Amino acid sequence: MTRTELEERVEEAALLVSESEYVVALCGAGVSVESGVPTFRGPDGLWTRLGQPSTNSYREFLDDPKSWWEQYLSRSADPARAEFRDAIERAEPNAGHAALVELERAGVLQHTITQNVDDLHRRAGSRKLTEIHGNRTLVRCIGCEARWPREQIAVEEYPPTCAQCGGMVKADSVMFGEPIPHGALETSLLEIERCDCILLVGTSATVMPSAGFPRKVAERGGCVIEINTEETGMTEQADVVLRASAGEAMRMLARRVLESTRPSTGSGRTGFGSS
Ligand code: OAD
Numbered sequence: 001m002t003r004t005e006l007e008e009r010v011e012e013a014a015l016l017v018s019e020s021e022y023v024v025a026l027c028g029a030g031v032s033v034e035s036g037v038p039t040f041r042g043p044d045g046l047w048t049r050l051g052q053p054s055t056n057s058y059r060e061f062l063d064d065p066k067s068w069w070e071q072y073l074s075r076s077a078d079p080a081r082a083e084f085r086d087a088i089e090r091a092e093p094n095a096g097h098a099a100l101v102e103l104e105r106a107g108v109l110q111h112t113i114t115q116n117v118d119d120l121h122r123r124a125g126s127r128k129l130t131e132i133h134g135n136r137t138l139v140r141c142i143g144c145e146a147r148w149p150r151e152q153i154a155v156e157e158y159p160p161t162c163a164q165c166g167g168m169v170k171a172d173s174v175m176f177g178e179p180i181p182h183g184a185l186e187t188s189l190l191e192i193e194r195c196d197c198i199l200l201v202g203t204s205a206t207v208m209p210s211a212g213f214p215r216k217v218a219e220r221g222g223c224v225i226e227i228n229t230e231e232t233g234m235t236e237q238a239d240v241v242l243r244a245s246a247g248e249a250m251r252m253l254a255r256r257v258l259e260s261t262r263p264s265t266g267s268g269r270t271g272f273g274s275s
Contacts, residue, residue, distance in 0.1 A: 001242075001243040001244065006242065006243070006252070009240055009242050009243075010249070010252045010256055011256065013240040013242060013253055014256035016223045016225060016239060016240060017108060017197060017199075017225070017253070017257050018257055018260050018261065020196050020197035020222075021196050022194045022195050022196050022197070023103075023110055023195070023196075024111045024113065024191050024192065024194075024195040024198050025111075025113070025114075025198070026113050026114075026198055026199070026200050026201070026205075026210060026214065027113070027115065027116060027121070027201045027202060028115045028201070028202045028203025028204065029202060029203070030201065030202020030228060030245075030246055031097065031116065031120075031121075031201050031202040031246045032116055032120055032202075033245070033246070034095065034096060034247040035091040035092055035097075035120055036090060036091050037084070037087045037088055037091050037118055038083070038087060039202075041204050041206070046084055047080065050078075050079050051080065053080065054176065055176045056176065056177050057175040057178075058175040058177040058178035059177055065159035065170070066158040066159060068170075069155065072171060085136075088119075088136065091118060091120060092120075092123075093120045093123050094120075094247050095247035095248070095250065096201065096245075096246035096247040096249075096250040096251070097120050097121055097123075097124035098124055098125075098251075099251050100124070100126060100201075100254075101124050101126055103257065103258075104125075104126060104127065104128055105125075106258055106261060108258075109128075110128065110195075111128045111129075111191040112126050112128060112129050113130045113132055113192075113210065114130070114131055114132065114133075115203060117133050117134050117135055117172075117173045117174075118136065119136065119137045122135070130184050130187045130188050131172075131184065132180060132185070132188055132209075132210060134172035134173040134174045134184075135172050136172065136173045137172075138150060138171075138172035139160075139170065139171055140169065140170060140171075141164070141165060141167040141169050142169070142170055143162060143165045143166070143167020143168070144164055145181050145182065146162060146165075150171070153169060180209060185209065188209070188210075192216055195217050196217070196222040197222055197223045198214050198217045198222065198225070199225050199227060200214055200224060200225065200226045200228070200234055200238070201227045201228075201250065202228060202246040203228070204232050204233070205232050205234045206232075206233065211233075214234050214237070215234075215237070218237050223240075224237055224238045224239055225239060225240045225241075226240070226242065227244070227249045228241075228243070228246075229243065
């Protein structure tokens with residue numbers, strides 16, 4: 001996509017955003033690429049290079065939580081996990097995260113659902129945020145779903161237990177085979193129910209239940225805007241595609257939307273066409 005084509009598509013996307021009542025972003029690993037965190041799939045993806053983890057990891061955790069915790073705390077991990085962890089520990093939020101925060105603060109973006117566990121959205125300032133796959137800086141009780149910073153948990157006995165309900169505590173990141181925590185799933189479904197415009201930012205939209213969200217919005221006649229460097233399974237259904245990095249495209253989109261919503265235009269969120 002040339003620069004001129006991208007600018008034209010950004011204009012179309014900004015118009016759709018401005019005309020929508022309830023805009024939600026669904027984010028994936030592509031948002032964090034400009035922060036130095038690798039994606040999972042695709043040519044440079046973590047799993048393409050190092051292999052996908054066991055699809056049964058939650059069952060394995062439940063069967064032997066003690067071994068899991070010992071490995072977790074000793075930081076001895078398989079190469080994929082170690083690379084991911086090291087990249088996240090070095091990472092800072094980028095222009096894509098910042099643009100989402102700007103849109104949220106301006107009242108344009110109602111909610112962000114992220115599949116990323118890297119904590120970068122929260123560090124950038126997103127507050128209307130659901131981390132549907134958890135947050136790797138936290139631990140969670142599998143009973144009552146209370147979450148704490150992992151440093152706050154004193155592991156005297158493996159596995160640690162919840163001070164509130166006695167349930168077993170695990171890393172907050174959702175494992176393969178683990179159900180999405182109820183709270184995160186309910187909030188996400190509620191937000192998607194209200195959404196009439198979804199921004200798909202840096203996600204392959206292949207993992208359920210998130211992969212179903214843009215399809216639900218499209219079925220109800222809402223619009224889908226894809227921001228991704230590559231084609232995905234949602235490209236065909238998208239109303240507008242911004243074929244560029246999340247940082248570049250989100251910065252351009254936020255700038256254009258916010259220009260149109262500035263009070264000086266005197267026309268609220270309908271500044272398009274007036275300039
Ligand atoms: P994927 O690795 O499946 O997809 C990342 C997407 O980002 C791809 O479509 C890339 O084309 C795109 N991409 C790469 N660089 C980009 C950039 N600079 N700007 C914009 N887009 C870019 O990651 P997810 O869709 O997040 O779950 O995967 C969903 C889930 O799969 C993850 O949360 C993870 C995994 O199972 C768990 O670990 C529970």
